[in-house]
Amino acid sequence: MYYRRTLTEAQINRELLGTVLSTPLWWIIIVSLLGIVIAGMFSAIGFMFNQGLGVTGLHQPVFWGFFITNFVFWVGISHAGVMISAILRLSQAEWRRPMVRAAETMTVFALMCSLLMPLIHAGRPWRIFYWVFPYDWARGIWPDVRSPLVWDPVAIITYLTSSMLFVYTALIPDLAIIRDRSTGWRRSFYGVLSLGWHGNPRQWKLQGLAGILLSALILPVFVSVHSIVSWDFGVSLVPSWHVTVFAPYFVIGAVHSGVSAVVTLMVIMRKLYKLENYIWEEHIDALARLLIVVATAWMFFFWLDLVFALWLREEQELVVWNLRLFTPPWSWLFLIFFVTSYVIPVPLWMFRRVRRSFTWMLWTSLLVNVGMFLERFIIIVPALMRKGPMVFDYSSYRPSIIEYTVVGGTIALVSFLLLMFSKFFPLIPLWEEKEGQLLIDEIQIGKIAVPALVKEH
């Protein structure tokens, strides 16, 4: 049952604007450490640009490795943020309030990070203009819109732009709160960003409508983006990739990894920013229940993917599945993926005590994302190894230190960007918390007082 604590507006301002209006020591230390890791990542990328893609483990015929795995992984992470926020806003779920902003922000930074991957994977990213934009006007050559490599950036840029607008629109009232608590250049900065917000009834009404309209519009985009990412694989002729179930399989997998990432973020945020008054056991309990459903639906699609391969009995499909399931090291990776993304966390989440434990939820959600990274890796690499009859360029793939550095660096990059965001903007929407406070009530039913909520729809 949802029991909201009673907080005053001044208290909400003080507690949620802590890192915005002052800079704690832990923030400086963590940002500095992450900065070092990110510097390492960009050094590795620079070295790769200078030396060429030969410094990675990519070689004939495996040309999609860690970078593309990481691309799919971060697109997946980005998905749950806006999905959770949009669904909860549309359904006016009361428990959405502390988690929507952080989830939406994670979406934006995860998407930015995912966009980085295909760029550096190309080896010469400055030549991106050759893929996406019209080039060579003199000869009249145009990009091929029939290629999924054009659909993909179009979808991701649509999603990124939409998510940024979604975050900004809901941020305007909070920017006005910071404007009113600041002096000097900060006041001017937040004054410009808050666009002269007063908080009159018309502005509040439109703010509420914006949340609903944008949620309704962004949800179909969310579904389309990961479907299109799956078509990067699905429209090819590579065995085990061209299955019709790939789009929903990718979408639900993205939701599984993304919701887990939201749980990880909420637990870490609560600890670092001392948000005990805002993020409670009830919130992660609700997310864990959602995760059980999502994980099981994802397992169904995973099973379908396997069943279709066995049903068709196409020789090349069976070769790929044989690699994944019975040939080390792929079989070991498969086992780790399967155990960490489903076998361990889902049964644990059945227990209320686990669902309401921040420590348990932190580790199980992290475990899911280790598994989900491996899942994408196992989908991509064994399929490209082309082990089969009359194939003479069969080869395996082992990521190089450069690739490990870049993938590790992206985790630091998203964390760094989230911390930087939290320095300038609140990670929990203040106005939504205040609205929640307005609607608190309690009704007496028999011998107990039950929390009640009055909300117009």
Added chain:
Amino acid sequence: MATAQILGLFQDPEQVVVAMDGLKENGFPGEDLDVYSGSPFPEGSFGEHDPAHRLYMFPLVGALIGFTIGLLWTAGTQISYPLITGGKPILSIPPMTVIMYENTMLGAIIFTVLGVLFESRLPKRNLGLYDTRITEGYIGVLVECPEERLAQAEALLSKAGAEEIKKEEER
């Protein structure tokens, strides 16, 4: 005729209702009154004037523009560079729909945000008569009236329990 603004600051929403009712009963038109708050009170809480908005038109217009751009882009590039790949026709409808769909949604979303800003009358360069305590729990009642009625508005705000009253003259 010179008009002036006056802002009364209240702590209790009930007092705001009394102030708004009092002002309206004394002939201050609803469209000249405004309420500023730091959190969204349910619609109509203060009996405020609520003019119609056309927000729902914006995503429709945006979607139409996005769809048109998507159509011109996908069809135009294929016609401009008619390279047959994989035996597919030059104007392949299925892949075109992918880009057209994304552009339609992007247009709808961008125009929704523009619509929210336009209908909220944002951005505003000058905050005008305002108090920073509004974002810390106070509720402001803004009255715009002819200068000669300023004293009456002030008396009504005071009578309703305004904790502080701020004035600023406008031409």
